[in-house]
Amino acid sequence: MKKVVKFGGSSLASAEQFKKVGDIIRADETRRFVVPSAPGKRNSNDTKVTDLLYKCYRAAEKGHTDFDKVLTEIKARYQEIIDGLGLGLSLEEDFNIIEEKFKNHAGEEYAASRGEYLNGKIMADYLGYEFVDSAKIIRFDGEGQFDMEMTNRLTREYLKDKENAVIPGFYGAMEDGTVKTFSRGGSDITGSIVAGALDADLYENWTDVSGFLVTDPRIIENPKSIDTITYRELRELSYMGATVLHEDAIFPVRKAGIPINIRNTNRPEDAGTMIVEDTCKKPAYTITGIAGKKGFCSLFIEKSMMNSEIGFGRKVLQVLEKEGISFEHLPSGIDTMTLFIHQDEFAEKEQQVISGIHRAVNPDFMELESDLALIAVVGRGMRSNRGTAARIFAALAHANVNVKMIDQGSSELNVIIGVRNEDFEVAVKAIYDIFVTTQL
Ligand SMILES: Nc1ncnc2c1ncn2[C@@H]1O[C@H](COP(=O)(O)OP(=O)(O)O)[C@@H](O)[C@H]1O
Numbered sequence: 001m002k003k004v005v006k007f008g009g010s011s012l013a014s015a016e017q018f019k020k021v022g023d024i025i026r027a028d029e030t031r032r033f034v035v036p037s038a039p040g041k042r043n044s045n046d047t048k049v050t051d052l053l054y055k056c057y058r059a060a061e062k063g064h065t066d067f068d069k070v071l072t073e074i075k076a077r078y079q080e081i082i083d084g085l086g087l088g089l090s091l092e093e094d095f096n097i098i099e100e101k102f103k104n105h106a107g108e109e110y111a112a113s114r115g116e117y118l119n120g121k122i123m124a125d126y127l128g129y130e131f132v133d134s135a136k137i138i139r140f141d142g143e144g145q146f147d148m149e150m151t152n153r154l155t156r157e158y159l160k161d162k163e164n165a166v167i168p169g170f171y172g173a174m175e176d177g178t179v180k181t182f183s184r185g186g187s188d189i190t191g192s193i194v195a196g197a198l199d200a201d202l203y204e205n206w207t208d209v210s211g212f213l214v215t216d217p218r219i220i221e222n223p224k225s226i227d228t229i230t231y232r233e234l235r236e237l238s239y240m241g242a243t244v245l246h247e248d249a250i251f252p253v254r255k256a257g258i259p260i261n262i263r264n265t266n267r268p269e270d271a272g273t274m275i276v277e278d279t280c281k282k283p284a285y286t287i288t289g290i291a292g293k294k295g296f297c298s299l300f301i302e303k304s305m306m307n308s309e310i311g312f313g314r315k316v317l318q319v320l321e322k323e324g325i326s327f328e329h330l331p332s333g334i335d336t337m338t339l340f341i342h343q344d345e346f347a348e349k350e351q352q353v354i355s356g357i358h359r360a361v362n363p364d365f366m367e368l369e370s371d372l373a374l375i376a377v378v379g380r381g382m383r384s385n386r387g388t389a390a391r392i393f394a395a396l397a398h399a400n401v402n403v404k405m406i407d408q409g410s411s412e413l414n415v416i417i418g419v420r421n422e423d424f425e426v427a428v429k430a431i432y433d434i435f436v437t438t439q440l
């Protein structure tokens, strides 16, 4: 039996948190492969070490005087953990190399990766586990794309005879040694890759909440936690902003048929959430979860007889493709279509897109609306329950929320709703209340 256990930044922000992690690992001898993140926030006003590293590197690039100050702050974060754990470990040599590399402009990704690298060294020393530098096993190809095949081979080669190891999250390297990172929150991906490559029995992902919650605890106080969720449901929710697990962390374990267990470092007695391929367990509520994001805009296009103009949609989408813009949703009517696009992506190219669409399809009318949010209501139980959409829209009407867009996927696994940014929290709360609190 072997488990891969990933601990997020919130679980490793201080010596006190490290001790909880140590207790968790020692409580189960199958927790053999440990993937740590960089130290996260110790309180809500604190800064993650990864963010300090980005800041420090930018200062180094500009030759700014802030460089020494931020580096000293980073060193102090690690020293506080080392001292609090009573370890004799010194990171001085590592910091000398880091300083040198920052000054020689080794790259932002190298800089950010040091957060996990250094925390991995502390973790290995604290547990008495072997430290394995992820640059040796997590491989990116010549174009900087993650190379799954090579990574699997290297990971198995390096780790197959090891009883246990600490493998820092978030980064890997190209064949020439250039360090690359995943996108933010990417230690979840490292954990999943290692679990997949080693054919682990379970991938435990330890964080600061007792599992995947029905909705974001920053929107609803104390939301219920989800007992079991399928990979497909989870993918919809994490894509739409439920940040507890990086959306790309699903593929490697799913492919290998390994379940994920989300657990709370501060409440290890809680069972957390099991993420599985399929389950016959009935969900506790009709919906499994609600997630959402702000910051979208919509582009409404109207043209008489659009429906019979073959190639209309393709021509519109080609304009977006040419400008390198992706779209999120594309609901359409007989003479109308509406594109939902990330506002920050669109803002820079808005005029090129509008004139491009004019040239491509000569519409009768176009209208742009900004500051919109998208909400995903997800659940495998929605398929077998009638009236789900009616309940959602009744709840929104009661809460005085104007619905801008509705999109139900043919899988019946989710309904996407567009509302104004300012209505976002109220809308999430209204949907949560009707399905979970009151269950009307
Ligand atoms: N549906 C959800 N369930 C649980 N947590 C969520 C959800 N949506 C957003 N979150 C947020 O995700 C946080 C955990 O993710 P993250 O901050 O990346 O943790 P870590 O530092 O452990 O990697 C929680 O503290 C919570 O604020």
Ligand SMILES: N[C@@H](CC(=O)OP(=O)(O)O)C(=O)O
Pocket: 007, 008, 009, 010, 037, 038, 040, 048, 050, 051, 115, 169, 170, 183, 184, 185, 186, 187, 188
């Ligand atoms: N430290 C990196 C990677 C990561 O996964 O962190 P966390 O586990 O704290 O989300 C980041 O801040 O993005």
